[in-house]
Amino acid sequence: MAFVRTNxxxxxxxxxxVGPPVVFVHAAILAHSQWEHQVNALSDGYTTITYDIRGHGRTGGSEPASYSVELFADDLAALIAALDLEAPVICGLSLGGCIAQVYAATRPDEVAGIVLAETFTPEIFSRREWFQRSVMLRATIPFVRLIGYGRVETAMVWVQERLSRTKAGGDYEKVEQLREDVPKMNTNEFVKVIRAVAAFHKTEVDLAAISVPTLVLYGEHELPFVKQHAAKLKSKIPNAISREVPGAGHASNLDNPVFFEDALRRFLDGVAAEAA
Known part of the structure; x- marks a missing residue:
């Protein structure tokens, strides 16, 4: 077990x-263990770093009354500096992808590439998305205080499917098992994290400032608004490509790890070759 002081x-x-560094940034309410499969697949040729975002896992909570994606990005910058990593690739999923966007847009010279999986930009495209990303997330808070996150998430998935008029794919049992295997999140920390995600639309991110190679990944069965954001990321980031992950939902690295890792390795090999 290793800890480092950051912010x-x-x-x-x-x-x-051993090799070029890759920093993996997990989704909200999960932990570094989300990336175990990818670490096992890639650590033969890359230095892989996984960590628990502020409020999560073994990192645990902190004093600030509120969090933001910008704060999480500053924490990431402090981690990279503390570990003396030179221009890593940042791979983030969902909230992790939001953090990667902010980091790469504000520190374009300090990153070699980014991978944005199942994530979204600050822009909100419709009232339905506003309800899904902001209103609904905030509405979970009193229920989580009463009955816990697991049962609330099941209800959220059901509502999201009906709002989107689509069946969300993905193996939620794998996600739940990951949550069972890490320290339980304090309810107050849950509230701060969820409010940070729900407020991401207020963040200014200049996607055109992300000049490094970028891989955008999204699940075949991902919710429609996330697919919209994948298309926007590909169109607005100058050096971006996108891939659909077959058979995957919102946790594509867990739902189809073989495809995810193949796409990731090809991308990383390309970034390494370009830097050589």
Missing amino acids: DIDTYYEQRG
């Missing part, structure tokens, strides 16, 4: 392998 918190991280 007045002790951040839990794991580092494996």
Whole structure:
């Protein structure tokens, strides 16, 4: 177990392998273990770093009354500096992808490439999306205080499917098992994290400032608004490509790890070759 001091918190991280550095940033209410399959697949040729975002896992909570994606990006910058990583590739999923966008847009010279999986930009395209991304997330808070996150998430998936008029794919049992295997999140920390995600639309991110190679991944069965954002990321980031992950939902790295890792390795090999 390893901890490093970053922005007045002790951040839990794991580092494996030898080679160009890749930092993995997990989704909200999960932990570094979300990336175990990818770490096992890639650490033969890359230095892989996984960590628990502020409020999550072994890193745990902190004093600020509120969090933001910008704060999480500053924490990531502090982690990269503390570990003396030179121009890593940042791979983020969902909230992790939001953090990667902010990091790469504000520090374009400090990153070699980014991978944005199942994520979204600050822009909100419709009233339906506004309800899904902001209103509905905030509405979960009192229910989580009463009955816990797991049962609320099941209800949220059901509502999201009906709002989107589509069946959300993905293996939620894998996600739930990951949550069972990490320290339980404090309810107050859950509230701060969810409010940060729900407020991401207020963040200014200049996608055109992301000049490094970018891979955008989205699940075949992802919700429609997330697919819309994948298309926007591809069109607005100058050096971006996108891939649909067959048979996957919102956790594409868990739903189809073989395809995800193949796409990721091809991208990383390309970035490494360009830097050589």
